[in-house]
Amino acid sequence: MLRLSKLTDYGTVAMAHIACAPDRIHAAAELAAAIGVAVPTASKILKMLARADLLRSVRGAKGGYMLSRPAGEITIAELIDALEGPTGLTECSAVAGVCAIEGSCSIRGNWQRIDRVIRDALRDMTLADLAQPTFKPVRVEAWRAARPRALA
Structure with missing residues (x-):
């Protein structure tokens, strides 16, 4: 399974939180509480x-972090690269010369093609897109009332 690290996952949540209030300065402690991580983890991500x-540091007693540019100009590819480093589905998709069979691999080009499609999708999606909710929360009371009696 393809999976981003927890740090990257938390970083995307942190950036989406900041993007929802881009004119505010966000302190590490406030951000940590808002997204449910420890302050040292939030500090590491922010740095x-x-x-x-992707963020601008604001010094002082009321300091913290702000977006360095509008959320619509920050791509998800940039965000992932900042937290993960060079990414790829396979070793040869990310960096050439790391696989022993790279020169004779018959499917390397296909993996690179798949990797390009995913990278293009990540470049096409911005932080502004990510910060927008895509679902409506389910009201538990309404869900319980709508369930068939056999499940109740």
Whole structure:
């Protein structure tokens, strides 16, 4: 299964949270509480994103972090690269010269093609897109009332 690290997962949640209030300065402690992670984890994520120029650090007593540019200009590919480093479905998709059979592999080109499609999709989606909810929460009371009696 393809999977991003927990740090990257938390980073995307943190960035979406910041994108919902882009004009505010977000402190690490406030962000940690909002997304449900420890303060050191939030601090680590924020520093990585600032190093990648996705966030801007604001110093001072009321300091914290802000988006470095509008959420619509930050791609999900940039966000993942900032937290994961070079990514690829296979070793040869991300970096050439790391696989012993790379020169004779008959499916390398196909993996690279699949990787390009995924990278293009990640480049096409922005932080602004990610920050928009795609579902409506289910009201538990309405769900319980609608269930057949046999399941109750």
